[in-house]
Amino acid sequence: MKKTISIILMMIFLSAITASTALAKCYRFQNEGEIQVCVPGDSFSDRKKAMEICKKAKGSDCGSVSSYSSSCHSNSNQCYDENGNAKRDLSGY
Template identity: 40%
Template sequence: MKKLTLLFSLFLFTGILIPLSAKCFGFSKNKEITVCIDGNNNAARQQAQSICKANSGNDCGNITGYSGNCSASGKKKCLDASGSEKKSLKAD
């Protein structure tokens, strides 16, 4: 039981020290799609571009910026890391 408690405490402590830095990315060629995923490194940005391309069927262009949330309205779509469309996403 002590080992389990110690292991749980270690995971909790690590989770506090290393928070996820999720972002919602916008694109230069497709202003209608925003993709929200965990991370803000090159791998995360490439993943966001792949999700956008898979959803739109076209190259979405470069990432033009990021924010901490996305709200769908009109033609604007918010996609999560699985490519699923959501009404609202909060990344941070």
């Protein structure tokens, strides 16, 4: 019985992680601590587009995606949308 409960809890936990990853579309990068880029998807091509936007904004390679969230806030307008426009706040991603 304990084993069954443990398996069920593990499945719920893994489902929650998978769901949050699928919804996360605002990315931070390994070589850039300030810039975040928000795109409307979470596919390989969406991440690649986010890396290209970061590279254009920074002027050099930002590295690979290091973390993600569903929103971005920056006092120095370092949140970039899918069109490369700098914003202070982006949410709903």
